[in-house]
Structure formats: structure tokens, C-alpha cells
Amino acid sequence: MSESMLLEREKELARAEQAVQAALAGNGSMMAVIGPPGVGKSALLRTLADAATPHARVLRAGGTLLEQDFAFGVVQQLFEPILAGAEKDRWDTWFQGTASLVQGMFFGESHAIGPNRSLRQESVLQGLNSLIANLSEGGEGGEGRALVVVVDDLQWADAPSLRWLAYLARRLDGTRVLVAAAFSEECAASDPMLLREIVASGARTLHPRPLSVGGVRRLIGEEFGESCDLEFARACHEVSGGNPASLAAMLHRLRTAGFQPVAARAGEVHAASQPFLRDRRMFCLGIQPVVVRDLAQAMVVLGDLAEPELISELAGLDSIDYKSAMQTLDRLGLLAGGESPRFVHQSVRYGIESGMSTDTRASMHRRAASLLHTVGHPAEHVADQLLQVTAGYEAWEIGVLRAAAGAALERGAGRKAARYIRHALLDRPPDSEARGRLLVDLAAAERGFDLASSVTHISQAVPMLTSVTERAEAVLWIPPAIGTVNPSSGALVQDVARQLHERGPSYAQGDLGLRLEARTRCLGMQDAAHLGAAADRLRGFGAEVPVSTGSGRELLAVLAYAATMTGEVTAAEISALAGRILEREPPRAGHAYTALPLLVQALVLADTAASVTPWLEAMREQAQRQELEGVIALVNAERSMILRASGHVVQARSTALSVADNAGSSWPEARTLSIWTLAMIALETQDVELGERVIRTSPESGDLRVVVAHRMVRGMLDAVRGDLPAALHRFLDSGRQLSRCGWTNAALYPWRVWAAAVNHRLGRVQAATELADEEYAFAWAWGAPATYGRALRLRGMITPGEEGVDLLKRAVETLRRSEDRIELSRTLTLLGRRLAELGADDAEEFVSEGTRVARERGVSWAEGDRDSELNGPALRLSAPERGELTKTEETVVAFVLRGWTNQRIADSLGVTRRAVEKSLTSTYRKLGVSGRAALVEELGARNADE
16 A cells, blocks of 8 residues: 555655755755645655665654644654653753753653743744754764654644744755655644745645556556556546545455456446445445444434443443444444544534434434433533424423523623523423523523614513512613613613612612612713712712622712713712722623723713723723624724824724724614714814714714714814804704703813804804803813813913913913823914914924824824814824735735625635634734724725725
8 A cells, every 4th residue: 555655656756855865965944745635645754754764863743633732742752752762961962052941841841841831932942943953963062963854744733833843944944954744735724824834934845646547557456456447547537536545445445346447347437436435434334233323323413522431321332332333333434543433524424414314313412412411511512412402391401501501601602502592492481481581591692692682582571570680680681771772671671670679778779779770870861860869879978989899880880970971070089980990890891781881981081091991902802702793892982982082083083983884773882982982083173074974874862972972063064164153053052952961071072162262263252251261160170181271272272462372381281191192282283383473482392292292193283274273273184004914914804805704714714713813903903993894994995096
């Protein structure tokens, strides 16, 4: 067989010999033998190694599926045989210099390098490279020999070993080292990217081709011991594809079946071989005794959980029958190598499964579930078996499905959890309490990917539940923002909260009571009386605020936001309270379903939002891992607010647009926050196009944040188009709407700033001054540097002479303590201009600083007629410069622009979807965009311009 695998390999053998000779002469290289399984790659490596042995030191290793997670397993295979028999002086020579870093990774010494060790990757790579050099050179004063490193089945090598081989492959020039590796592109690789990197390093590549018809004819002659007819050879070549191993197996089967290589039977062979190759395994299995077929079916049913004890128990076999049946399966070529019983290929499993009747499959899966449950397997393992059973669940099986759903939900697999619960619901009586509990479980699972269905199922479940505690727990699955925009959901929350409160203080002040209080207070955020009561409730806690529990923190977040709206506390007090909450609140994706997002908004208004950024980033990473698109949208909307508040307007605009365009109607809070951010940016930039887009994007909503943002933007559009009276009316009307609802904090919307500026332009100096003084008083009471500095800037703008200059200087000093670098830049620019008008020597200094601060944020101030400016200079956004993308990132981006999904891209590149996601995350960071939609918009627009 070994010789037959080298048929027609003269060119490959010659090139391998050349590579060996080159290494012996000091011109080392990497050689990759690439081809499908059975083409003869291993035989080529063995021949090369045998030929090199008299002249060089040969190190051998092979990757295996079972050991590809064993870090540096291939490295240890290569080095341990030679190191095990070496004398101490040779060890000292070989591990001198940098090689000493990796000495402990062999033979389990105390500083062995494993996946949890702290030695830096670069040090390991350098150490192994040094070891190779010492072995080939003999070290200082040592006796060296050329090295031939042979690695078979490289596609299954562990990732750390692959990384080292990729590192070594780029450093072989001028060495006496040949690295010869074989891998199959048709097999799933442990790390396809590293394999490509090895090949791209300049490796000599050998691609053994399938045998020609002549080669097939020769191999047939060797197998049958006689000359072969040409037509027969052509038929065998067509059937086997010229693959030596497939051909040999086929010929063996044909010979066993009585075929002979004669002309008269060539056509018959051609016709018979096609179905024979396709069905031979199933045919062979089908004629085996019942115990063999039962064993195969048990392996199919148990799948990856197949273990000897479980298989034999499920198949009903004793130890003797089990061993005999397993030997038969192995003899038929159905089993893969290794300790655990596994089929050689998935097609074997599919073939066996397709031959099982529906009743047989259901019965065996139910028995497998009972067996796994009895021996203590995790609930999800048991539930996966029950998913194959479509009716007649027993009570314990329902319990397992619920437990499995809980476990799946805990690790972020919401869709899998929902699937478990839907099966549990199949035969539950309608309107029963048991069905109600299952609907709550289903809603909890669906919340991460189908929020609308989740809310619907809660509404259906609550009337079925008899316990007020269970009803309270159920309605808490409804996010507060949904209750705000959906009257029926809001009424349901309020009704259950009332029922719980009626049970007495112990219920009202318990965990459920506090959370429901937080939710009901969210529903009253646009009621001035409710807001005042919330502020009183917050003050009533005094120094004993309940930050130690999650329910207490959620209530405090709502109360803090309410107090922020009314301006009845200071920004410093809100920031301090928020800090205490965030110290205790872990960054979990579940925050999106609570009232905690209100805390982020309060911090933005308090001008201290930067502190919450790491918390949000950790939360976004968790949501991305769990593929919670709605949560990601909400976190990105919060990030857009923070970016704008700190002056990163370009990134804020990109992020907010992505959310506004892609967040579904199930996530109204994400859309609301993104619209608010875009409205504030439109005001700062006086961008007509963006303003019109905000108006078009604004959903039909009674949320005051959206209503006022919409009206403010319309006012700006009126002002830019020259209709100042209409603009003034809209700004003043915005203020009246906010005041009616108790939203009096000057940090919320700059309506007085714009109204004062328009009044001043219209020549109504007294009205402008009164508005500016009101803004100043509210801003001073609130105390946030951004709001207070903006109020000072407004007064300075409308106040002439030295008094106005002094106000602008005070504004600059205040804003230097603010996170809002854009407001600082605007004020510096205005101060410089005013000083220039007065002929001051330091005017240019302030203008230059304002320009520099703006440039640091990727923006600039519009140049034009200053007499046309309304609220100071208009901001101009600069497009983010495109960072340097790697070749892989460029490839992934190209696929994204074609509309491909991450999974389709991964399949095309032969990598995992996680690898594609990492590449995209890096691309987003380099290009300064918030996600896929923003990437498509940004690069699509650039491509259109180009």
C-alpha cells in the first residue's frame, strides 16, 4: 500500500529531495504538502524523512482531532523523543540562551507552559525558535546537524504549535532546517488562518495530483496480480477520482465481490461502483445481526454523548455483545479511531438515522433521555433528547425541559431555551396555571431575540397565575420602556404593583415591591406631580440609600433620573449617587430590561458620563457574545449620548444613526436615545439634512424626549432658513411643554439658549437677557460644568463690551472642568473673536486653542458670515480617516458590502464566525464606526463618491 501511494509522485519526490539538500547546505525552508485525504501526503512525508535520516536529525509529529486542544502537543511530540535520551551536557547546550525560556515545558517540570501559564507568547515563540537553532547548530562550540521537522495532519495541530510553526516558517532562510508539513484543505482545521499564514510565508508547496488513468491501471495490476484492461482502468478512475486510497479501498471491495479487470466486465464495474461506493457502508451494516444495528442506532441517538456504558445500556446489550458488535462496526470501516466510539463520518450517522422509523427514533430518544437523567447528565443533554419526542411528556420531562431552558438562558442561548419551552407547552391544558408558568419561561427566553412576543406571552400568562408573587415576577420581564409606550403593558404592571402593595408593607418594601415601584414610577415620568413625589422619595432615604440590593439600585436609578428632570438636586449629588450604584451593579446585559438605563442618561446630564463608559463596554461585549441585538442597540444608543456629551460628535453621529436605522420597534428606548443624540448634534451643527432626517426618523411616540427633540430641530431649521419668528415660537413652545411636565432642568434641552439667541437677532435684547438670566439661574443651581458654562457663554454672547468678555472668560474656566470639549472649543472661539474686536493681543491665542480642541475631536467651525450665526459658530464634522486594515479585514469588509452574513463569510474563508466577528470589531474601531450598518453606510458612501 505504501508503494502504491507513491505512484506518479516522481516530481514531488524530486522537489522534496531538493528541499532536503538545500537545508543541508544552509538554505532552510518550509515545505507544505497539500491535498485531499488519501492522496498520499503521509507517504511523501515518510519517504522524505527516511531519505533525510542518514544526513540530518529528523523530528516527527502528527496532529489529531482528539489532541488539537492540547496546547503545544505537536511541539512536545517533536522534541520529547530526542530530549528524553539526551545527556545533561547536551541539554545545557540545546537550552542555552533564549531556549532556556521553554526548558520547563517538557516533561512536566514546575514551570511548564500550558494554556493557563503566564509566560508571554512572544517569549515562547522565541524560545522554541532558539531551541531549533541550537539543535541544528549544536550551540556555541557544539556539534550541529541539519534538522528536518516533519508534521503530518497539520490541520489538526493545536493552535499554539501552529502559531510557532508559522513563526518559524518566516525565519528559516539561512538555516539548516527544513520543515515539511502535510495538511488537507478538505478537513476542518483547528486554525485555518494560521495554516494560510504558513503557506503564505513563502513555503514550497507540493500538490499531489490524483492518479492518471495509467497510474490507476498500474495500481489495479498490483492489486489483482494481472494486467488491466484500459476501459476497466478508465471506469475505476472515473469512480474513484484517481484518489489512491479510495481506489485501493474500492478495488479491494470489487475483488472481494468477484470482479476481474477484463474487458468484458469493465462496463459492469463502472455501473456497479457508483452505488456501491455510496451505499457500501449502509449495505454492510444492514446485513449485520440485530445487535450490531441496535448498537449503531444507539450511537446515532446519543451522538456526542456516546460512551460505552450508555451505548450498551440504550441498545440493551451485555458487555460481550457490546464488544462483539463494536468490533463488527470497526471492521466495516464505520468507526473513527480514538478511545471514544465515534463514526468515521457524519454521512454514516445520517445514513443510519434515515433508516430508522419515526416511532423507533422517538422511542429511543425518550429512553436515552431517561437514561441520561438517571446517570446525572446536565438538563440540556436530557432535553436535547426530549426535543425529538413531540407529545406525551411526563411531569419529570417537563421539569427537565424547564431546567434546560434556564441553563441555556443563563449562558445566553435564548433561542435554544425558547425551543425547550415551546416543546414543554405542546400538550399543556389551555388557561392552566402550569401553562401560565411555562409562558413566563418562554417570555424570559424570547426577550433577547423577540421582545414583542415576550411581552405578549407575559400578558397571556399573568391571568393564569394565582399567586400575586408569581404575577409580580412575571411582569418584571416587561422592560420599563415597553410599559411606557404600550398602554396595556403599562396598565398590567400598575395593576400587579397595586395587588402586591395591598398585601402589606413586607411585600411593598421587599425585592419585588421595590422593583415594581421603580417600574411604576417610570410610567409617571411625564407627570409633574409624580416627578415631585419621586424627588421627595429620594430625599426621604437620607444617607441610608438602598444600594446593597439590585432592586434598591434600580429604584434609586429611577428616583435619580426623576430628580434630575426636575433639577431638585445638584449634578454633584446625582454623580455621587450614581457612583455608589455602579460600584455595586455588575455590568450585565440584563440591565437593558430594567430601569438602570435612566442612570446613564442622568450622568450625561450631570456632565460625568465618562465614568460609566467601561461599564457599558463590558455590557456590550457580553451582549455581543450572546447575540442580543436589542441590548446591543440600547447600549450603543447610550454610548452615542456619552460620545456627544464628551465632544466626540463624529462617532456619536455615526453610532446614533446606526441605532436609529436598525433598532426595531421592540426597542423604543434605543430609538428614543439615538434620536435625542441626533437632535442635539443637528442643533450644534445647524445641519439641515441631519435635522430633516431626525424628523423623518422620529417614531409616532408620546415620549416627551422625542416630541421636544422634534420641535427643537424644527425650530433650528426655521432659523437657518431665515424664519426667525417661527423658530422662536417653536423654542418657546418646547420650553412650555417641558415645564408642564416638570422637566425644568436646563441640562435637558438648550431651548432658552436658542430662544435667547433668536430674540437677540430679532433685536429683542430685553427678552434675550431675561431668558439668558433664567438659563443661568437654573444652570447654576444644577451645577454641571457643561450646562453652567453654556449659560455663561450665552450671557457673554449677548452682553457687549468688557462685561461680555468677562462672562466668556468665566465660561471658559468653567468648561475646562467639563467633559464637553466642543462647548469649550465654541466658547474659546467666541472669546477670541470678541477680544479681536477689542484689539486685544491674546485674541489669536484663544482662537487657536479653540481650533485645536475642535480638531482633537475631529470637527471644525464653519467659516462664513458671522452676522448670520445664530447660536455661535456652527460645527462642521470631519469624516473619520480610514485606518490601515489588514488583508483579512479588507476581505471581510468586501463581503459585508456585498450583503453577506457573518456565517456566510466564515464559511467562505474557512474560519469560525467568531473570527469574522473579531475582524469586524477591529475594523469598526479603526474606521470609527459603530457597527455593520454604519460600516456599510460609511464605505458605501465613499465608494459612491469615488
